Amino acid sequence: MAMTAMTKTEAAAADFVLSPGARVGIVAGGGSLPVEVAQGLAAHGYPPFILLMEGEADRRQELLRYEHGSLALEQIGSLVATLKRHGITHVILAGEIRRRPRLTDIRLSLGLLAIVPSVIMALARGDDGLLKVVTRGLEKRGIKVVGAHEVVPELAAGEGTLTAAKPKQSDWRDIEAARLAAKAIGALDIGQAAIAIGGRAIALEGIEGTSGLLERARALRGHGRLAGKTRGVLVKCAKPGQELRADLPSIGPQTVEAAHAAGLAGIAVEAGRSLILEGPATLSRANALGLFIVGLPAGEPAHG
Incomplete structure (x- = not known):
């Protein structure tokens, strides 16, 4: 029965959503998910760019084999610029982020200033509110956010x-x-x-x-x-x-x-x-x- 259930999920790979020219970035937090997403993407022919979140990504050795960079939570204002500099068209948010950025230490940019009120409200609302703000912010700036289950359906x-x-x-x-x-x-x-x-x-x-x-x-x-x-x-x-x-x-x-x-x-x-x-x-x-x-x-x- 296990094999049947897993095969149903793996069959969804036929609906892979990425175009041939896509360049995928993974914003990597803690745990094994960023590693498994990276391996799945590479197996599908989309070797990813890994953006390691400092102090959060704990499977570094397995992630450093791919093209990579790093970013502190307080540098979140430069996230879009960093991704665009590496030609990223699609991004996956993968892994645990255990702490919240200290608002007083965030390095502000003109783009970030526009969404700071939304970020503050989202932090007050909880995890999902913040994720929605980040996702919408990325997509407004031309980077499509996709789920791990969409591009690596076998997970x-x-x-x-x-x-x-x-x-x-x-x-x-x-x-x-x-x-x-x-x-x-x-x-x-x-x-x-x-x-x-x-x-x-x-x-x-x-x-x-x-x-x-x-x-x-x-x-x-x-x-x-x-x-x-x-x-x-x-x-x-x-x-x-x-x-x-x-x-x-x-x-x-x-x-x-x-x-x-x-x-x-x-x-x-x-x-x-x-x-x-x-x-x-x-x-x-x-x-x-x-x-x-x-x-x-x-x-x-x-x-x-």
């Missing part, structure tokens, strides 16, 4: 059960409860994930991210209200109205390990709107630990 989660283990009927109740909770906090731009055990949401993702959420769930196993309850599910899904070209929900081998440590039975993500990083390793580890991974049809209720 997107396929639909259906992707592992040997399958959800039980009780797991589907947990999936639906966690999905509803994740959508609710997503609408407030708080997080993208929730955990349900015994048919009810017991933990929601906050600023600490999915790893912190799973650590809290692990600690909650000793809570009186969860005594004797087993299994449970982590659900990650895009926020309602989310800018899908950046910050899509993602899971990887570490997510699987942490879910297992928290005593969960599996993980559910939205098919086509979530990324499975280090896909073969992630599915292999889930199979070894007996966890299921399910790709849910986007926008539809979970069901058994």
Whole structure:
């Protein structure tokens, strides 16, 4: 079943959106996503230009093999000029940016001055508000922003059960409860994930991210209200109205390990709107630990 689900996703490569003359840049934050996007682009015949975000990109050795440059968050005003200097026509925002630029240290330019009020408002609104401002700002200046899942479609989660283990009927109740909770906090731009055990949401993702959420769930196993309850599910899904070209929900081998440590039975993500990083390793580890991974049809209720 895993092979069938992955093949559906890989078949989307036929819809590759880049024209032959495209020059793709990757604004690279932390984690494995920038590396996998770069490898996928190169395999498709589009060797990328990597713009490493200083203090954020942590897979430098794997990224430095491509043409590259670097930029501090406080130099964001020169982002467009830097990309245009290297002939970039399309850009992908990939990887984690853990801190926010200090507004007092931002080096202003005439172009940036025009959008500073929007940036300040976006910082107040949260992650997705800021991503939308950055995306619109780039596109107004002639650089098309594309999502990792659009140009490297094999990274997107396929639909259906992707592992040997399958959800039980009780797991589907947990999936639906966690999905509803994740959508609710997503609408407030708080997080993208929730955990349900015994048919009810017991933990929601906050600023600490999915790893912190799973650590809290692990600690909650000793809570009186969860005594004797087993299994449970982590659900990650895009926020309602989310800018899908950046910050899509993602899971990887570490997510699987942490879910297992928290005593969960599996993980559910939205098919086509979530990324499975280090896909073969992630599915292999889930199979070894007996966890299921399910790709849910986007926008539809979970069901058994």
